[in-house]
Amino acid sequence: MSLYDFLSYVIMPALSISTLLVFYRFIIGPNVMDRVVALELLISIGIATITVFSIVSDNATFLDVAMILALIAFLGTVAYSYYIEKKEKNE
Amino acid sequence: MKIILLKTAANYLLPLLLLFSVFILLRGHYEPGGGFVGGLIASIAFILHSLANGLDSTKALLKYSPFYFIPFGLSIAILSGLAPLFVGEPFMTVLWFENPLPVIGLIGSALFFDIGVYLVVIGVTLTILFTISESV
Amino acid sequence: MLKQFLINILLTFVWVALTGDFELGNYAFGFLLSYFILRSAAVKNGGVSYFNRIPKIIGFLFFFLYEMLKANLQVAYDVITPRFFMKPGIVKFPLSAKTDLEITLLANCISLTPGTLIIAVSDDRKAIFVHVMYLEDRDKFVEEVKNGLERRLLEILR
Amino acid sequence: MLLAILSGFLIAICLLFLGKQLKGNLPLAVSILPITLFVYFCTFLPGIGEGQTFFQHIPWIPSMGIHLDFKLDGLSLLFSLLITGIGSLVFLYSSSYLKGHIYIGRFYGYLCVFMASMLGVVLSDNLLVLFVFWELTAISSFFLIGFNNDNEASRKSSLLAWAITGGGGFFLMAGFILIGNVSGTYSLQEMLSSSELLKSHFLYAIMLFLIFAGAFTKSAQFPFHFWLPGAMKAPTPVSAYLHSATMVKAGIYLIARFTPILGNHPYWNNTLLIVGGITMVYGAFHSIFRIDLKGILAYSTISALGILVFLLGIGTHDALLAASVFILVHAFYKAGLFLIAGVIDHETGTRDVSQLAGLRKVMAPLAIAGGLAALSSAGIPLTLSFVSKDLIYEATLNSGNSALLFTLIAILTNIFLSYSGYLAGIKPFVGSLPAKFSEVHLPSGFMWLPPLFLGLGGLLFGLFPSLLDSSLIQPVIHAMGANDTVVSLKLWHGFNTVLMLSALTIVCGIILYLILKPSLKRLNAIGKLDSFSPQTIFMSLAKGTKFIALRYTKFMHNGFLRSYLTKIIFFLVCLIGYYLIRNVDIQLYTDKHTAISMYEAIVFSIMIVAIFTIVFSPSRFVAIISLSVMGYCMCLFFVYYGAPDLAMTQFTIDTLTTVLFVLVLLKLPPYLRIKDKAAQVRDGFLAGAFGILISVIALQVLNEPTNKNISRFYADNAYLLGKGKNVVNVILVDFRGYDTLVEITVLTIAAIGVYSMLKIQSSEIE
Amino acid sequence: MTSNFIILPLLLHMATAIVLMFLWKRITAQRIISVISNIVILIVGILLFMQTWKTGIITMQAGNWPAPFGITFVADVFSSTMVLFTSISALAVSIYSTVGINRARMKYGYFPIFHFLFMGLNGAFLTGDVFNLYVWFEIVIISSFVLMTLGGKKPQMESAIKYVAMNMLASVIFLTAIAILYGLTGSLNMADLSIKIAQIENRGLVNITGLLFFIGFGIKSAVFPLYYWLPSSYHTPPSAIAAIFGGLLTKVGIYALFRFFTLIFIPNEFITTAFSLIAVATLITGALGSIIKRDMRRMFSYLIVCHIGFMIAGLGLFTEVALAGALFYLFHDIIVKTNLFLVSGIIYRIKGTMNMPKLGGLYAEYPKLSLIMAIVFFSLVGIPPLSGFWPKINLFQAGFFGGNYLLIVAMIIASFVTLYVIAKMWTEAFWKTAPPLDPDEKAYIDGFTVLRPFSKLLLVFPVVMLMMVSLYIGFGAENIMVISKHIAAQMMDTSPYIKAVLGNEALNIQ
Amino acid sequence: MNDVLIMIFSGLGVLFILIASIGIVRMPDFFLRLSVTVKATTLGVGFILLSTVIYFGDLSVTTKSLAIILFLLLTSPVGAQLIGRVSYFTGTKLWKNSVLDELKGKYNEETHVLGSEDKEGD
C-alpha cells in the first residue's frame, strides 16, 4: 500500500467519517453551545483534512490555508461566546 | 469580556498575528496571500484584542483612528498606479526595481499597491467593527 | 526592556523560520519588522531569561506530552466502550500562579490534559474552576495538579 | 418670415422676465408689434394675388430633415392677416381691458408667444416645425386660460384645454411622422407630389385618424368640443383672439392644408362631413340655451368650426370657397361679439344675457358694433356674411347625393346661429335699461373701437366683396388644391334657391329670437343632457383611468418587498425558462467531469444539510452558525480544487461576517417565524424553479468548450512579465489591478457608510 | 495627450474623494474642493469628448497589458458623451449641494461619497471589460446605498432596505451572467467577447446569457417589471441626492444595456420583441403610477420609470434611427431629471412640503424662478422645441417603420400622461393659492427667502445651468442628434470598436 | 521509512480525531463533550501536522506546521474555557452522575463578577 493510497483510502475517509459524526452533533445540538463546540471541532478536522490533502496532492501551498484556519477560527469562538454571554435569553 | 485567559492570549496573539499578516502580505506575489488576506488577518488581530481588552485599549494602542488608514492606503494604492505615468506608461503599469531585495524579492509598484490594499482593508474592517462595537 | 528585546529576537526567529530564508538580510528585516510590530502593539508581558530554563522547559514538555497521551488513552477507552466510567465534577482549584501569563499557561495545560477542563477563572484571580471527568477524590486531585503541573510550570516561568 | 415669428418670442421673453417693470403705456407700445406685422403681411397681398408663393429656407436640424422652411401662399396669408389683424385689435383692446392689472406684462408676454406661434403654424412648410408651433399655441393657450390662476375653475379649464389639445397634439405628431415616413419628406410643398402615394398607402386610414385627432381636438370638434366653453375662463380678449378667431382655426388650417395632400378620398370626406355635421348642429343647438354671453359665443364658435370642417368635408370647389370666406367672416363677427361681451362684462360686471338690456342708451357706439356683428352672424344682406352664407348653401346644394340632407343641416345650424348672434349682439342693447346699469358708461376707445372696426370691416367687405376675391380668396382655395377656377365674389346673385334659403334663415332666426327668451330654466333643462354628454363620458373615462391606475399601482407596488422580489424572480424564471426550453437542446454529458471522491461527497452533503438548516432553523443563532459551516465547506471545496487564496479569503471573511452578525444581532427582536403554509409552498416552488433553472443553465454551459487563451496567457507570463508566481495575486495586483483598486474603494465606501449611519444623530438632520 | 487621459475623469474623482476623506468634517474646505474638482472634471470631460469626436475611439490598456489580457478602457463617442453629461450633472449637483445639503450630512462624508459615486459612474462608462463593469456598478450601488441612508431618518431607512435588497439581487444576477459568459468564452473583454460570442454555435445559451444580463441591468434601469425599488426609494433622500439618483443611476443601467446589446449580444427577434413589450409595459406602468401620486417627488419617480420606457423602446426597435432617438433621450433625460429633483428641492425649501394639494402660490411668490422651473418641466414633457421632443420623433419614425404600433400607442399615452401630470402639478403647486394651514399645524417658514443672496445663487445657479443645457439640447438638437446618430451608427457597426481595442488583426481572424 | 512514519503519525492523528468525534456524539453532557474534543483534536491535528513535516522535509513547512500546533495549543483551551464559562453561566446543567459542583453560587448575576468564594450577603 503506497502512502498515497493509505492517505486517500484510509485517512481521508476516516476524517470524513469524523466530520460526519461531528456534524451530526452539530445538527442535533441540543443547545447552541453544543453547536459552537461542534463547529470548532469541525474546523480542527478541516485543518487536519487540508493538511492531509496537501500531502495527497503533493502541494505544500495548502498548508497556508490550514494555518489561516487555525489562526482565525479562534475569533469565531470568541465571538460566539461573546454573543451568548451578552444575549442571554433573547431567542 | 474581561476574561484573563482571553486577555492574555489576545495580547500574545496580537504581535504574532500582525507578523503573520505582514508575512502573508509580502509573499502574496509568490504564494497564496496578498494584501487582502494580510489586511484581514491584521484586523482580526486587533478585533481579538478589542474583544478581550475592551475597545478603548485597542484604540489607545492604535494611536490613530483606523479611519485614516483608509485614505492613506488608498493614496498609496493610487500613487503606485500613478508612478508609471511619469515614465510614460499607462496607469497601473507595474514598474520593477532592477535588483531584487532579500526576503521580499523584486520590488515593484505592485507591492506598494498591495500595501495600499492591506492598509485599506485594515482601516475598513476596523472602522466598521469599532463603530458597531461602540454603538451596540 | 530586556524582555521586550527577547521577544523581539524570538519573533525574528519566527519570521526567519516562517519565510525559510536564512540570509542576513532576512534576519535584519525580521528584526526590524518585529521591532516595529512590538512598538506599535506595545505588548506588556513578562519575559524570561531563557537559557537556564531550557532544560526545564524540555523536561516539562515531555512530562506534559506523557500526561496528555496517558489521559487521552483513558478517555479514548471510555469513549469507545459502551459503558461510561466517568465521575465528573467541577473543582475549585486555588491558584499559586499570579501573573496573567502564569495563569493562562497553567490553565491551558490543565485544559489540554484530557479529563480536565478549565471552565472559569475567578475574577479575583485566586482560583480556577476545573471540570474533571474522573473525580475520585477532590483533594487528591488538587494536590496532584499543585505538585505536578503547577509546580513544574512555575519553575519554568519564575 | 422667421424674423416675424421670432420677434414675437423675443418680446415675449422680455415681457415675461421683466413683466413687473412694465407699466403705463408699454402695452400700447407692444401693440406696435402686431400692427407692424399686419402691415408687413399686407405687403404680400399683391404678390400672392398674382399667384406667387414666397419661400424661406433656414436649416435647423438637417440630420432629421427638419428645416425652418416657411411658405407664404394664399392660405397662409389669409391666416397671417387674421392673426396679426385681429391680434392688433386685441392687443389694443387689452391695454384698456386689463389696465392696471399687476400681471399685464405677463399677459402680453403670453399673447406675443401665442401670436408668434400661430404665425409659425400657418407659415411653416415643414411638418415638424409646424408641430413645434402647434404645441406652443397650446401652451400659450394654457397660460392664458389660466391667467386668473387663483380661480379654481380657471385652473381646471386651462388644464382640461391643454390636456385635450395637447393629447391630440401627440396623435398629430405621430401622424406627421407617419406621413413623413411614407412620403420621405416633412416638407408640405414636396409632399404635394406624394399625394397619390399617401392615399394608396395601407396606413392611410391611420394617417387620417392621427391628423384628425390633432385637428379635431384643436378645433373643438364633437366630441372633443367641451374644452372650448371652459376656455372662456380666459380674459375675454383672449377668448376673442384664441378661442374664436385664430387658434381654434389652426385645426381648420391643418385640414385645409392637407386637403390637396390627403383629401379627396372617401375616408377623408366622410369623416369630415360626419364630424363637422354633428359639431355644427350640436354647437348651434347648445348655443341657444346659454345665458352667459361668452357661453353663447363659445357654442356658436363650436358650431362655426363644425361648419368649416363640414365644408372642407364636402370638398368641392364651392365648398372650399365657402369655407375660405367663412373663415374670414367668422373671425370678423365672432371676434367682434367677444370684444363686445368683454366690454359689457367689464362695465356692468355681468355676462348674464337674461339680465342685460338697454345698454345702447349708455354705450351707443358699442351697440352699433353689436348690431353689425349680430347681423353679420345672421347673414343679413350687405354684410360679408351674407356672401358667405350664400356660398355655403351653394356648396351644400351642389354636393351631390346628400345635398338635401346637407342643406337642411346647414339651414338648421344657421337659424340657431342667427338666434345666438342676435342674443349676443342685440339683446343686451335693446329694451329698457335696468336701473342697476344706469351708472354704466362707455369705456376708453381702445375697447369699443376694435369691435366697431370689425363690424364696419364686415360691412365694407360685404359691400365690396371683390376686394377680396382675386387678391386673397382665390389664392386660398388654390392652396387647397382647387387651382383651376377663377373666383369672383358677388353680393348679389339674383333670385335663386340660395337667396330663398338665406331669407328663410334670417326670418326663422328672428322668429326664434322673438319667441325664445334666455332664461336659467332653459339652461338647466339642457343641463340635464350633461349626464351623457361627451364631457361626462370623458370625465368618467378619466376617473376610470385614475381608478385603474390606483389599483394597478397598488397591485404592482404594494409595499411588500417579498412581493416585489417574487415578481422579479417570476419574471426571470418565465422569460429565461421559456427561452431555455424553446431554444436550448438540454443535454447531459458527464464524460468530461471529474470524479467524485468520498470526502468531497461528504463535504457536499454536509453543506446541503447546513444550507437547509440555515433556511429552516427556528433559531437565528443556529442559522448563523450554520452559515459558518457552509462557508467552511466552501472553503474546503476551494482547497480541493486548487484555490488556496480563495479558501483563505472566504474563511477570513466568513469569520468577520460572523463577528458582525453577532455584534449586530445582539439587540434584535426575536427571530421572525411566521407560519404561512400557502406562501411557503408558493415561494418554495418559485425558488425551486429558480434554482433548477440556474443549475440547468450551468450544466449546459459546462457542455460547451471554454477558450482558455487568456488564462493561459496569464499563466505563461505571470512570472516572466508579472514577476510573481501566484498567478491569482498577479492578476489581482497587475493584470487586473483595476478591479482591485475599485474593490478597495467599495470597501472604503462601505466603511464610510457604516460609520456615518451609526454615528450621525438624527437630531442633526433638519 | 496620452491615452491615460481616458481615465482622468474617474481618477480625478477618486483623488478628490481621498483628499476629502482626509478633510473629514472640514466642510467648508470640502465644499470648495468638490466644486473646483467638478469644474476640472467637466473640462476634462469636454476635452475627452472633443478628442473622441475628432479622432475616433481612444483606448487605454491598463497596466500596459494588451487587450484582451488586461483591462481595457475605451472612450468612444458614446462613453465620452455619457461622461460629459454626467460631469455636467455632477457640477450642478455639487454646487447645489453646498447649500442644499444639510451640514450634518456633509460632516459624515457626503462629499467623498458623492465623488466616489461619480467615479463609479465614469468608470462604468469608460471600461471595456465586463467584470470591471461589474466592479464599477458595485461602486455605484454602494455609494448610492450610503447616500440613501445618510441621515438615518426612518423613511430613508425603510426604503433603503428595499433599495439595497433589490440592487444586491441585481448584482447577483449580473455576476451570474458573468459566470456564464466566462464559462462560454473564457474572456471578459467586451471587444473580444463581441467576436467570441458571435462564433458560438449554441445561440440559445448565448441569448440566455444576454437575457440574464438584461435582468441584471434591467433592475438597475428600473424597467417593468423590475422597477419596484425606484418608487420605493427616490422620494426619501434629500433633493441633491435624489437628483443624482434620478438623473444618473438608472441611466448607467441603460448605458450597460445599450453597450451589451449592441456590442456583445446582438438581439434576435425574440429579444427585440421582448424589449418592445417591456418598453410598452414600462411606459404604461410609469404613466399610471404618476397619475395617482400627489407627492411631487413620488410622481417624478414614476415619471422616471415611465421615461425609461422610451429608451428601452430604442432597443426594442433596434434600428439606427431608433437607437439614435433613444440615445438622444438618454442624454436629455440625464440633464432634465437631475434638474427636476433640484427644482423639487428648492420647492421643498420654500414650502416645506412636496405634497401638491398643500403646495401653492409659487408662481405669485417667485415668478421668475417659476418660469425657469416651467422650462425644466416642459423640457421633461417634451414640449417642442425643448429637449424631450426630438428623440420621440426618431422613436415614432422607427416605430412606424417597424410596424410596432403598440409601442407607438404606449409612447403617445406616456407622453400624454407626462403632459397631464406636469400641467396638473403646475396648476396645483404654482398657480393655486396656497391652502390655509390646519389650525394645529405649525406654520412653515420659507427656507429659501431667509438665505443669504449668495446661498440663493448657489441653489438657483445649478438649476439655471442645467436648464441652459437642456435648452441647448432642444434648440441645438442638430448637434445632439448628429452625435446620437454617430453613436448609433457605431453601435450598428462594431468593427471600429473591436479594431480600436484589439487591433486590426482581430477582425481578420473573424 | 519516511512513508511508514507518516502513516503511523497520520494514523495516530486520525485515531484521536475519530475518538474525539465519537466522544462528541456519545458524551452525555455538554462539559464532557467539550472536554473530550478540545485536547483530542489538538493532539490529533498535531500528529497529522507532524506527518506533513516529515513528508515535505522543508523548513518553511516545518515552521508552518509548528506554528499551527503552537496556535492550537494556545487558543483551543482558551476557547474551550470561554465556551465552558458561558455555558455554565447561561444555565447548562451538569450530567446527572456528576459528583461535585464547586462553581455553584459563585457568580453574581447582577455585577457579572465571578468570585473565588461564595457570594456574600445571600
Next chain:
Amino acid sequence: MELLFVVLIGVLYGTGIYLMLRRSMVKLLVGLLLLGNGANLLIFLLGDLVKGNPPVISPDSSVFTAVYADPIPQSLILTAIVISFGLQSFAIILLKKVYLATGSDNLDDLNTHDLDI
C-alpha cells in the same frame, strides 16, 4: 464532481431566493449571502474544475509544468467576495438601524410609505 457542484449551486440559488421571500430582515440578508455564495461557486465551476493544482508556479520553475486551475475565476471570485463583504457589512448595519427605527424584524412593517400617494 461537476454534478454535485451544479446541485449545490441550484440549492444555493433556490434557498437564497426562498429566504429573501420570507418576512424577516435577517433572513433577507442571509438569503442574499447564500445567493452571493452561489454566484461565486458558479464562477468557480464554469471556469472548469481542476483538482489539487493551484495556479501557483512551483518555486523552482518559472512556468507551469503541470495542469493548473484557471486563475481568472479565482481572482474574480476573490474580488466578488470582498465586494460582497463590503455590501454585506453595510447591509447588516442597515438592518440594525432599521430595527432601531422601526423596532421590528418584520419586513411587512416597512411598507408604510410605499402606498402613500
